[in-house]
Amino acid sequence: MRAAALALLLSVAGSAAWAVLPDEVLVDPALESRAREISKNLRCLVCQNQSIDDSDADLARDLRLLVRERLTAGDSDDQAIQFIVARYGDFVLLKPPFKPGTYALWFGPAVVLVLAGIGARLYFRRMARAPRTEAAPLSDDERRRLQAFAEREGEG
Amino acid sequence: MSLSNHEVRCAVASMFDFKFGGAQRRLLYILPPLGFLALAALFWVGLGHDPGLIPSVLIDQPVPEFDLPPLKDDKPGLASADLTGEVSLVNVFASWCVPCRVEHPILMRLAERDDVAVFGLNYKDKPEDAKAWLAELGDPYGRIGADRDGRVGIDWGVYGVPETFVVGRDGRIRYKHVGPLTAEAVAERILPLVEELRR
Numbered sequence: 001m002r003a004a005a006l007a008l009l010l011s012v013a014g015s016a017a018w019a020v021l022p023d024e025v026l027v028d029p030a031l032e033s034r035a036r037e038i039s040k041n042l043r044c045l046v047c048q049n050q051s052i053d054d055s056d057a058d059l060a061r062d063l064r065l066l067v068r069e070r071l072t073a074g075d076s077d078d079q080a081i082q083f084i085v086a087r088y089g090d091f092v093l094l095k096p097p098f099k100p101g102t103y104a105l106w107f108g109p110a111v112v113l114v115l116a117g118i119g120a121r122l123y124f125r126r127m128a129r130a131p132r133t134e135a136a137p138l139s140d141d142e143r144r145r146l147q148a149f150a151e152r153e154g155e156g
Numbered sequence: 157m158s159l160s161n162h163e164v165r166c167a168v169a170s171m172f173d174f175k176f177g178g179a180q181r182r183l184l185y186i187l188p189p190l191g192f193l194a195l196a197a198l199f200w201v202g203l204g205h206d207p208g209l210i211p212s213v214l215i216d217q218p219v220p221e222f223d224l225p226p227l228k229d230d231k232p233g234l235a236s237a238d239l240t241g242e243v244s245l246v247n248v249f250a251s252w253c254v255p256c257r258v259e260h261p262i263l264m265r266l267a268e269r270d271d272v273a274v275f276g277l278n279y280k281d282k283p284e285d286a287k288a289w290l291a292e293l294g295d296p297y298g299r300i301g302a303d304r305d306g307r308v309g310i311d312w313g314v315y316g317v318p319e320t321f322v323v324g325r326d327g328r329i330r331y332k333h334v335g336p337l338t339a340e341a342v343a344e345r346i347l348p349l350v351e352e353l354r355r
C-alpha cells in the first residue's frame with residue numbers, strides 16, 4: 001500500500017517536470033508519441049537552446065499544438081516538420097539538415113582532422129630524416145668545471 | 157617522459173626549419189599571427205551578432221494566406237488581399253508587450269506619411285486590453301487584424317513581438333524587423349526600402 005502510494009507520488013512528481021500540459025496530449029498514444037518525437041527536435045524560438053517539448057514558452061505550446069493538429073489531420077512526420085520549417089526556417093531544427101549550405105558544418109571537423117594528420121605526418125617524417133649528430137665529447141675545460149661543480153654540490 | 161637531447165634539437169630545428177629557403181621561412185613566421193588575426197576578426201564580428209535575430213524565410217515570398225477579423229468596430233480587419241496595391245508595413249503588436257510601447261511613437265509618426273500604409277496585427281491579445289492600449293497611446297493603424305490564437309502570427313514566422321514587416325506592392329514580404337523599431341532602423345533601412353518599392 002505504502003509502496004503504491006510512493007509510486008503514485010513519484011509518477012506525479014515526474015510528470016510535473018514536463019512542459020507538455022495534460023490538455024495538449026492526444027488521445028491516440030501512437031500519434032502522441034510521434035508528436036513528442038517531432039517536438040523534441042524542434043527548437044523553441046524564444047528560449048533557443050530548448051526544444052518545444054521542453055519549453056514552457058507560450059510560442060512553444062502553440063507550436064506543440066500545431067504539430068499535433070497536423071498529425072491528426074493526417075500529415076506524415078516529415079510533412080509536419082516541413083510545415084514548421086516553411087514558417088521559421090531551418091533554424092527551428094535542432095539538428096541541422098544535410099545540404100550544400102551546411103556542408104562546412106558537417107565536413108568541417110573531418111577536414112580539420114585530415115589536415116592535422118597531414119601536418120603531423122610531415123612533421124614526423126622530417127624529424128626522422130633530420131641528421132642524427134652525436135654530441136661532441138667534453139673538452140678538458142668542461143670536464144674540470146663539471147668536476148668542480150660536482151664537488152661543490154657534494155659539500156653543500 | 158623526458159625528451160632526449162636529440163629530440164629536443166629536432167623539434168627546435170623543425171620549428172625554425174633551417175632547411176627552408178628565405179621566403180618559406182618568412183611565411184612560417186607570418187602564418188601564426190595571420191591565423192590569430194583571422195580568428196580575432198571572426199570573433200569580433202560574432203560579438204556584434206545578435207543570436208536572437210533569426211533571418212526570416214519569408215523574405216521575397218508572398219504574404220501568407222490569412223483573413224483576420226477586425227479588432228475595433230470602426231476599423232476594418234486585415235487580410236492578405238489588403239497587402240497588395242501599395243507598399244505597407246505590417247506591425248505585430250500586443251498590449252502585453254513592453255517594447256511595443258517603446259516603438260509606438262515611431263509608428264505614430266510613420267502613420268502620418270502618405271507613401272506607406274501602416275497595418276496592425278494584434279497578436280494573442282485580449283480585445284479589450286488592446287483597445288484600451290490604443291485609446292491611451294493613439295492608434296497608428298489603417299487596419300487591424302485580431303490574431304487571438306496566434307495562428308496567423310505563426311504563419312508569418314513571428315517569434316517575438318514586436319515585429320515589423322515591409323510588404324511590397326506585389327504583396328511580397330521584402331523585409332522583417334525584429335524587436336522595437338528604432339528611429340535609426342526606420343531612417344536607414346525601412347524608408348529607403350519603401351522608396352525603392354514604390355518605384
